[in-house]
Amino acid sequence: MNKKKLWSIALLLMLVLSTFLAACSSDTTGTTDSTDPKDDSKDGEVEESTDPKILVFGRGGDSVYLDPARATDGESFKVTQNIFETLLNFGPQDTTINEGLATEWNTEDGLTYTFTLREGVKFQDGTDFNAEAVVKNFERWSNGTEDQFPYYASMFGGFKGDEGHVIESVTAEGDNTVIFKLKRPQAPFLKNIAMSPFGIASPTAFEKDGDKFTDNPIGTGPFKFVEWKKNETITIEKYTDYWNPELPKLDKVIFQAIPDNSARLTALTTGEIDLADGVNPADSNNVTGNADLQLYERPSMNVGYLGLTNTRPPFDDVRVRQAMNHAIDKQSIIDAFFNGGALIAKNPMPPSISGYNDDIAGYDYDPEKAKELLKEAGLEDGFEMDLWAMPVPRPYMPDGTKVAEVIQKNLADIGIKANIVTYEWATYLEKTKNGEADAFMLGWTGDNGDADNFLYVLLDKDNIGSNNYAYYSNDEVHDILIAAQTEVDEAKRNELYAQAQEIIFAEAPWVPLAHSTPLLAGKVNLLNFLPHPTGSDKLAEVDFK
Amino acid sequence: MDYKRGYTFLFLTFCSRIILEYPATFSLHNALDGEVKTMLHYIGKRLWQLVPVLLGMTFVVFMIIRAIPGDPAQVILGQQASESAVKALRTKLGLDDPWYIQYFDYLWGLITGDLGESMRTMNPVSDEIWGYLAATFELSLFAILIAIIVGINAGIISAWFQNSWFDYTAMILALVGVSMPIFWLGLMLQYIFGVEFGLLPTTGREEVRNPVESITNLYVLDTIIQGRYDQLGTVLKHLILPGVALATIPMAIIARMTRSSMLEVMRSDYVRTARSKGQRMFWVVYKHALKNAIIPVLTIIGLQMGMLLGGAILTETIFGWPGVGRYIYEAINFRDYPVIQSGILVVAFIFVMINLVIDVLYSLIDPRIKYD
C-alpha cells in the first residue's frame, strides 16, 4: 500500500517537474530563434534589412575610460578605436603608417609636419571635423596633466612648458591643413600620432562635458557610443553619417567583459557571444575542431620574459644571469603552454618590429653550460631564490604559474632552488616595480610598433622605477637609445638598435621567453575580422555571412 | 542619478535617527499595548546595539583595506602608466592623507549618505551598488526558493516514507549537498550544461543582444512589468545554473531539518492513529509539516544568508553574475578602496538587518520564543 502511494507521488512530482522544464525550455528556445541576428537563412532576404546585425565581443575586462586620451589600458582602446579615429592609421594587421583622418602628410626635416585632412567628415554630434578641431584636441592634451593624459606625456615628452615636450606648436592653415612644429626630431612621431590615445574628439563635446566626456565620448569613427554598463557591457552602434557610406557593416557591437578565458570560450560555444578575445592556447584545438567556430591569430607584437632584478644578488653577476638563460628550456614551454603558437624570444623586442637584430644567436638550452657559469660565479652549489609568477593570464603569457612551474624544474636541474611566489596582480606589479622580486615573469605588448617602445621603455635606466622592472642600467645602452630617438634616418636608427640589442644580449638582464601569438575565436560566419597586433581592433569592416 | 544618492541619504538619516533618538522614542511606546511595546523595545534595543557593531565594522574594514599592499593608483592606470601619472592620481584620490583623516572623511561621508566614489569607474558607490545588490538579491532569492521548494518537499516525503529508497537517496544526496564545494559544483554544472550539452547559458544574467530594460534591476520582475515574456525566458534560463549551485547547501540543510521535524510530528499519537486511514492523511500531515517547517527554514535563511552572500562571491565569479559579491571581489583586486569599504559595509549591514528581521519573525510565528 505504501509502495503504491509512493509511486503515485513520485510520478506526480516528475510530471510537474517535466512540465515546468518543458515550458521553460521551449519558451527560451523560441526567443533565441527570433532574436538571433544571424539566423536569417530560413527567413530569407526580406528579413535581412530589418534584422539588426549585432556583434557581441567577449573580452577579459571592462574599459577604464572611453576617452582615449585618458586611457592607458588595452581594454579601453578596444572600444575607443571604433568610436574615434586618428590622423594616421596603422595598417590592418601591422604598424605601417596609413591614411586616417589625414589623407596626406609630409615633412622635410623631421621638424615640421604638414597634414592634409579628409574632407566632409562630421563628428557624431554634428560638429564639423576640420583643422581647427585637430588643433583644439592637441591644445586640450598639451594643457593637461599627467593623471589626465598620461599617454600624451609619455609619447610627446611631457606637456606645454615642460623641457622634454617635443611639440612646439600645432596650427591650422585653412580648414584642411594642420602644421606640427617639433622642437627636435622625434623618430617615431608618425607612429605616435597613429596611436589609439590620440583619436580626435569632438571639440564641442569635450568643451561642454569636461571631465564627463569619458562617459559620453564623441568622435568621427564608424560607431557611436550608446551605453556603458560598468563592468558588464559597452554598446556602440552604427554611425549612419560616417564619411565612408559603405561602413560600418554591423549595426551594433556589444563589448562584454568575461574575465575568465575558459568561461569566455564556453560563452562562445553556447552562442552567448560571437567573438572571444584571449583564447587559451590549450583550447585552440577545441576551436579548430568545432565546425561552428573559427580561430584567429593576432599578429605577435609582444615579449614575455623572466626579469632578473639586476641589483639583487646573485643576479648582479652577469654569469648568473647568463646561466639562467641557458638553463631554461624555452622550446618545451612554448610547446606546452603556447600550443606551439609562439616564437622563441632572444631579444627584448619581437621580430616584426623594424630594428630587430636577427644576427643574435640567443642562448641555447644547455644545462651543463649553465652549471659551468654558476661554478665560475662561485655558486656551484646553487642557491635559493624566489620565482615570481604572474597570477593573471596576459596575451604575452597565457598561464604564468604553469610556466613558472616548468622554469622551477629547469632551475632545479642546475641546482637552483626556486620558490614560486604569487601575489595579486596589483601587488605583484607594485612589488616588482619596487625591485622586491629576485626573478619575475612579465611581458609587454607594443603600443605603436616602434623599437623605442620596447628597448627604451623596458630597459633604459631612465625607466627604473617605472617599466624597467629589472633595474637594468647601462650607460652605453642609454646613450644609444637616446640617440636613436632623434635619428630620423631609418637605416641608421636600426643600426643603433641592433647595437643596443647586442649589448643587452651579452648582459642578459632578462631571460626573454617568447613572442606569443594571442588567439581569438569567433563564429564561423564572421567575416573580415582582422586582429591587430596592438590589440585594438577596428570593426568597421566586420560583417556576418 | 542623484535621486539614488538622495534615497541613501534619507535611509541613513532615518536609521541614525532611530538609533540616536531611540531612548526618546521609547517613552512614546509606553502608550502602546504590551505585546507591541516589548517588540518595539526589542527592535530598538537591537538597533541600538548595532551602533558599536557598525562603527567597529567601518573601522575594521578601513584598517584591513589600508593594510592590503598594492597601490590603487597604479592599478587604475595599468602596467604601462608612468610613475608621475601614478603619483598625480594618488594625490587626487586623497591617498596621501594620513589614515585617520581618510577614516574620518569616510565616516563623515557615510553619515551624509556618501559611500564614496569608485576609484575605477569614478561613479558614486551609492549609485553603482544598487544594481549589483539587486542582482545578488535576485539570485539569492531564486536560490532560496529552489532550496525551500525542493528541500521541504524532499524532507516531507523522506519522513513519510521513512527508510524507503527515496528516503535513503534523498538523505544521502542531502549529505553530499551539505559537503559540496560550490565552486566545484558550479564548474561541473557549467561543463555539463554549457559545454557538453550546450543547453544553458553559463555567464551573465541576460542575453546581451537583447538586453533587459532595467527598472528595478530585478530582471524577472522587470520583464514581467514590461510584458517581455520572451526575455523572461532568457532571464530565467540564466538564473538556473548559478541558482542551483547556490541553492545546493541550503537545500540540503532544509531537507534534513524538515525531515527530522516531520518525524517528530509523525511520532505523535494523532498522526500515528490517523495514518492507517490512508492517503488523505498525507496531505493533512503535509500541511501541518509545512507550517512546522517555517521555523527551520527561517533559521536557515538567517544562518545561511552569510553563506549565501559568501557563496555568492564564488558563484558570481564563476558564472559572471554581476552581483555584489563579484563587485567587491573585483574591487579587492583593483584596490578600489571606497567600493570595498562601502560594499562590505552594506553587505554586512544587510546581513545584520536580515537577522534582526528573522528574529522578529520568529517571535511572531512561534509565541514560545521570547525576546531577551
Add this chain to the structure above:
Amino acid sequence: MIEPLLKVEGLKKYFPIRKGILSRVSGHVKAVDDVSFYVNKGETLGIVGESGCGKSTTGRMLMRLLEPTEGKVEFNGKELTSISTDDMRKARREIQMVFQDPYASLNPRHTIEKILEEPLIVHGIGDSISRKKKVHDFLEIVGLSSYHAKRYPHQFSGGQRQRIGIARALMTNPKLIIADEPVSALDVSIQAQVLNLMQDLQKEFDLTYIFIAHDLGVVRHISDRVGVMYLGKIVEIAETELLYNKPLHPYTQALLSAVPVPDPDFVREKILITGDIPSPSNPPTGCTFHTRCPHKMDVCTKIIPKLEEVEPGHSVACHLYGEQVQH
C-alpha cells in the same frame, strides 16, 4: 547563655533592576530585607517560606556565594562579610552546603571519588592515599559502598546522589552545614531516609544545621528552632514546638493550616490566604503581608512591624502582638 555559632544581623540583598538601553538602575528587588537570627552550636535551625521568599538567598549569603548588600555574618566569633574573598574561600572549610538538586549539584563528568576528594584537595588536606581512604570511609558512612567511588553521578538514584552530596559536605569536617532544601527533590519515602541520615550524622559529627525548606512538615522533623520567611523578611522565629503548637503570625498560621496533619480527627481551623505574593521589586508598604492578611489593621499599611520576642524563645513581627514602638 551559650555563645551562638552563627550570628546574622541586618542581612540584606538587593538586586538592582536595570532598564532601557543605558541600563539605568530603576529599582531594586529586595530579595532579603533586613534579616537577623542566630544559630547555636549543635542545633538545627529550620528556615521555611514559599519559593521566592529569600530563604535560599539568605543561605547563600551566609557562605558569601552571593555578596550581601548589607549586614553582618559572624561565624564562630569571626566576621565573615568583611574578610577577603580568599580568606572567605578558606573559611568555607568550616561551613559547607548541601544543595537542593542532587542531579545538578554533582559534576556529571567526574567520578564520585573525584567529587568527594576535591574538597580535600582544595583545602590541602592529607595526601593522595589518606584522601582516598577518607573518601571510601565517608561513602560507607553515608550508606554507600566504597566500590561506588569509581562511578559517575548519573549511575545513581536521587537519594544516593544526595547522600553523596552530604558526604562531600562532610569531607572537610565542617562545623556548620547549610542544607538548602536537601530533600525537596526526592520522593517522600527517600526523604525520610535522607533526613534520618542527616540526624545521625549530626549526632556523630557534632554538626550544626541550617535547614532551608518550603515544607513545614520536613522542617518540624529535624529542627530545634524554626524561622518563617515572607518576602525577604523573617516574620516569626521560635522553638519548633512553640511555633507549631502556637503560631502567632497570620502567615505562619496560614502555612500551618495547609499542612496535612497525621491525626485525622484533629481539625484545625483552615486559614486561607488570598491573592498572589506581591512582587519583591515593589513590596507593599508597612507590613509586607498586609495585602493578604485576614487581620489587616490600618497600622499595617504604614508601619513595618519589628521582630520582637513575645515570649521566651518566640519572636514575631506583627502588629497584633505586643506594644509596637512607634516613631
Add this chain to the structure above:
Amino acid sequence: MSNLAPKQLDGTPQTEKVAGPWLEAWRGFKKSKLAVVGAGIVLFFIIVAFIGPFIAMQGINEQLLSDRLLKPSSTYWLGTDDLGRDILSRIIHGARISLWVGFFSVIGSLVVGSFLGIIAGYYGKWIDTIISRIFDIMLAFPSILLAIAVVSVLGPSLQNALIAIAIINIPNFGRLIRSKVLSIKEEEYITSAKAIGMKDIRILFSHILPNSMSPVIVQGTLAIATAIIEAAALGFLGLGAQAPAPEWGKMLADARVNFINAPWTMFFPGLAIMLTVLGFNLMGDGLRDALDPKMKN
C-alpha cells in the same frame, strides 16, 4: 550509623567496567552507521595522507611534458594535468595539505575562541561586552569575504590561508563556549564547587571547561569540514596554497584553464574535497548525536 543499607546497583560490583561519559558517547557513536562511514572516510584520508606519499606512483612535481593532459588510463588512473603530472599522486599528496589546514586552523580558532569565550562567559561585565561585540563585528561579515581580506593583507600562501580561516572561525567557537560557560556557570555543581572553597581558576579548568567540551568537539569536527572547503576556496581564488603545492582547490583553479578539453583535471580534485568534507560532516553528525543530543537541529 544509618540503618538503611543502600541498594546494590548490580550483581557484580567489583569486576564491572564502569562506563564514563566518553565511553558512552563512543557506544552512541558506534550505533550510527553513517557516523561510522564518516569516520571511515576520514580515517581513509588520514591514512592516505600519511602513507600515501610512499606508495604514490609518481612524485608530485615530476613533470613529463610529453604526457600532458592524458585521459584516465591504466598508467595514470586519474589522468595527467597540463604539466604531465599524475593527478592521482597529486591528490594523494594534497590530502595531507587539506587535512593539515583543516586540523590546525580549527585548533587555532578553538584555542583562541575558547580562551576568549571562557573569559567573556565567566567574568562577564565589560570584558564580556567587548569580546561579544568583537565577535558580533566579525560575524557580521560574510566569512569568505573576511578570509579574502585577511589573506590580501598577509599575502597569499597556504599558511596565511590557514591563519585567515582560523581567524574567521574564532567567533563561532568563542560564542559557543561563552554560551556554554554562561549556562554551566549557573549549574549547581559550580555553586557547590564554590561552596567547597574552590578557586576560580580550578573551577574553570576542572569543571567548566570539561563540561563545555562536547559541543566544542562536535563543532570542531564540523568546522574542519568547513575549513577544508574554505581553504580550497581560497586556493581556488589563488589566495591559498601556491604552485606547485598539490592543494586541491589550487589544482581545481589550475584545471580551469583546461576546463573544456580536459575536464578530468577538474573533476577529481573537487571530488576529493567533497569526500573529505563529507567524511567530517558525517562524523560530526554522529558525534553530535552521541555527545550532545540536545544540539540536534
